[in-house]
Amino acid sequence: MENINHPLFNWIPVNLIEKDNEIYFEWIYLADIKYAEPFFDETITKCKSHDFNSKPFKVISTVDNLIDWSNDLISVELKSFVFHVSRCGSTMLSQxxxxxxxxxxxxxxxxxxxxxxxTLFRADEKSTLLKSVLNLLGQKRFPEQRNLIIKLDAWHIFNADYLRSLFPETPFALLYRNPTEVLKSHQKMMGMHMVPNVLPSIIFGISAKEIDEVSFEQYGALVLEKYFQGFLDFYQTDQNVVMLNYNEGMKGVVEKFTSFINVCYSNEELHKMFERLKKHSKNETAVFSGDLYKEEVLQIDFSRLDILHEKLNNSLVEY
Structure with missing residues (x-):
């Protein structure tokens, strides 16, 4: 069976909608556009000008529709989940x-x-639904496609055990960076997860009391502490995970990652990957000349972060 003859070929679910106590999924047509932008949403934005996506109504389905339809399309093999701490080279890796x-x-x-x-689904229903969505996102749309790689949001490290229960054989990668560099990057343009109460603090295991006791700047450090600890906890208990350090060089990160997921890329494909590292992660027309951060000292207590960062580095040595 070839996907190209299926009526859902190039259609993917992109949004969960709750209305009148019912759950639906919004779909969008990809045409021949590949997932090539730095972030998934940017690729979806490019698709919105297509005639199928420009109509005054949304294309939606039920949960059961989505699950059933996902079984009708051929998907490429899931090769890895990439977890990261934000501003640590994950966009460069994915690009x-x-x-x-x-x-x-x-x-x-x-x-x-x-x-x-x-929190809208039973545990078994959520698991089936997640697998179905990944099948649809990873549908084989071009003949050369063989590997599905998912870069998650930074806070999904706290869901690593759950994802491992669903994908017991899938390699997991953990990418991190020097905490000072991470937080200086957020100082330039702060991510929403580093701002108190934008995302529920319970996601990070942060209590209301902890929020009250830290400054605005220190909150970002606290979130990063939770990420580092989450990395350490998972790495110490899982046998199919690799730790990647941005500060050892992105070429080495790419080499270590591709080796770990056991994909044998051609020299031509590897050359393209390495050439992309010379450009800015979010703008491939600009040459990357290194990160430029403000010189002033951050008003942050790094004592706990430094300890956790050293433990992460030591885990690499042990690897």
Whole structure:
């Protein structure tokens, strides 16, 4: 069976909708557009000008429709989930991997986050639904495609055990970076998860009392502490996980990752990946010349972060 003859070929679910106590999924048509942008949402924005997506109504389905339809399409093999701590080279990694014609690279798809964090489903229903959505996002749309790689949102490290229960054989990658560099990047443009109360603090295991006791700047450090601890906890208990350190160089990160997921890329494909590393992660027309951060000292207590960061580095040595 070939996907190209299926009526749902190039259609994917992109949004969970709750209305009148019912749950629906919004769909969008991809045409021949690949997941090539730095973030999944940017690719979806490019698709919205297509005639199928420009009509005054949304294309929606029920949960049962989605699950049933996902079984009718051929998907490429899921090769890895990439977890990261934010501002640590994860976009550069995903952009590098996206250059390969063999890869289907999904970078922080909101629909995955919607399902993972949803309280609307029974446990078994959520698991089936998540697998179905990944099958649809990873449908084989081009002949060369063989590998599905999912870069998750930073806070999904706290769902790693749940995802492991669903995908026991899938390699997991944990990408991190020096905490000072991470937080200086957020100082330039703060991510929503680093701002108190934008995302529920319970996602990170942060109590209301902890929020009250830290400054605005220190809250970002507290979130990063939780990420680092989440990495350590999972790494120490799982046998199919690799730790990746941005500060050891992104070429080494790409080499270590591709080796770990056991995909044998051609020299041509690897060359394209390495060439992409020379450009800015969010703008491939600009040459990357290194990160430029403000010189002033951050008003942050790094004592706990430094300890956790050292433990992460030590785990790499042990690896």
């Amino acid at each position: 590098s991997l996206a250059t390969s014609l063999e890869n289907v690279m999904i970078s922080e798809a909101p629909i995955i986050d919607q399902i993972v964090r949803s």
